Amino acid sequence: MGQIFRSFTTFVVAGVAFVNALAVLGWNVSPLLAGAGILGVALGFGAQTLVRDVIAGFFILTENQFGVGDVVEIDGKAATVEALSVRCTTLRDFNGFVHFVPNGEMKVVTNRSREWNRLALDVLVAADEDLDRALELCRSVVAELNADPRWNGRLLDPVEVWGVESLGGAENQIRMVVRTRPGADGPEVARELRRRVHRALVTAGVGTATSRELSLAGPAAASPTRPPGGED
Incomplete structure (x- = not known):
């Protein structure tokens, strides 16, 4: 932000100094000022999009909506913020591609780097298996992970088994939930949990059918505790 203001101040001071220098040298600067006024009006009509981008960028910076290094989702693109100016935001995605997003084009921005993240790990058990037995195995694995000093320091809350999330003709879904700090902790804990659960179930x-991981959204994600009515 300071760099942007310094650049703007330098431009204004240089322009004023240039006009004053011409006046000192005896040049008639009145036509120049009149021409600059006309040019300013023309640019004003043609730069409405630029003005919108700058105003949006100003509020992004002053409200600290996101910053360099944050992982955000903008217009469906999840990426890391590499640079931020009053006109546009530069993103780099997982594949290394760079995206330039005008600030005025942003409607909804999701910041994945604020305070904490929650991941739901769904284990899909074959429909003809004993669900109580599968739940008992999942709870046993979760208890071991929560007590493991290599992993519990990366958790904000103990991993929870929320219970049976859904029933299907070919598979039943058991949900476990991990809450960690933003960054690598969540995915890495989920990978370890998935490995341990798979080993326990196979042994x-x-x-099992398969498993999948997702970020909880909506009211369930707003609270750090289990939602009312969750299954034990």
Whole structure:
């Protein structure tokens, strides 16, 4: 922000100094000022988009909506903020591609780097398996992970088994939830949890379909505790 203001101040001071220098040298600067006024009006009509981008960028910076290094989702693109100016935001995605997004084009921005993240890990158990047994195995694995000093320091809350999330003709879904700081902790804990659960289920002979990971959205994600009515 300071760099932007310094650049703007330098431009204004240089322009005023140039006009004053011409006046000192005896040049008639009145036509120059009149021409500059006409040019300013023309630029004003042609630069409405630029003005919108600058105003939006000003509020992004002053309200600290996101900053360099934050992981954000803008217009469906999840990426890391590499640079931020009053006109546009520069993003770099997972593949290394760079995206330039005009600030005035942003409607909804999701910041994934604020305070904490929550991941839901869904384990899909074959429909003909004993759900109580599968739940018991999941709770046992979660208890071991929560007690493991290599992993519990990366958790903001103990991992929870929320219970049976859905029933299907071919598979039943058991949901476990991880809450960590933004960054690598969440995905890495989820990978370790997935590995341990799979090993426990296979060792016990419980058939699984697959598993998937998602970020909780909506009212359930707004609270750090289990929603009312959650299954034990």
